[in-house]
Amino acid sequence: MVAKTALEAVTEYLVTKQLGARTEVVRALYDYFVNNASPSDIAGRYGIGKHQVRGYVQRIMEKCDGNLARARAIIRRVAPLVLELEPVMVPANDGELYRCKICNQKVPAYVADKHVAYYHRPLIELYTDRIVSTIIEQVSSKHAKRAG
Numbered sequence: 001m002v003a004k005t006a007l008e009a010v011t012e013y014l015v016t017k018q019l020g021a022r023t024e025v026v027r028a029l030y031d032y033f034v035n036n037a038s039p040s041d042i043a044g045r046y047g048i049g050k051h052q053v054r055g056y057v058q059r060i061m062e063k064c065d066g067n068l069a070r071a072r073a074i075i076r077r078v079a080p081l082v083l084e085l086e087p088v089m090v091p092a093n094d095g096e097l098y099r100c101k102i103c104n105q106k107v108p109a110y111v112a113d114k115h116v117a118y119y120h121r122p123l124i125e126l127y128t129d130r131i132v133s134t135i136i137e138q139v140s141s142k143h144a145k146r147a148g
């Protein structure tokens with residue numbers, strides 16, 4: 001198996017959160033890495049724990065081998081494209097549950113992204129590949145323009 005690049009690994013992580021209706025995680029990471037917001041501001045803004053915010057940041061840093069500049073560059077390009085994706089998990093009518101639009105299974109909100117990761121991995125891979133190629137194209141056409 002070929003090791004994933006940081007771009008692929010971060011994109012896959014964000015796509016999984018977005019499809020799993022954890023949009024606030026994608027926004028929180030954008031605020032942290034691109035807007036330099038503090039974990040406590042972010043926690044207040046999205047109603048998530050400060051330690052959770054640090055946990056999400058940590059996951060991204062691991063995927064970028066601890067390179068903050070790389071994490072920033074990737075999140076800045078990837079997050080806006082990921083936020084355009086429509087979540088697969090939608091709130092169900094009966095209380096705290098989320099319903100999967102693909103298989104109709106209902107699960108608690110906190111495992112909605114895990115449901116997508118476990119049962120619908122091909123969809124995550126499809127969107128990840130699509131976003132990664134879009135970004136590689138954007139970056140290479142920018143370089144071509146500079147050279148020409």
Ligand SMILES: [Zn+2]
Nearest residue numbers: 100102103119
């Ligand atoms: Zn499903």
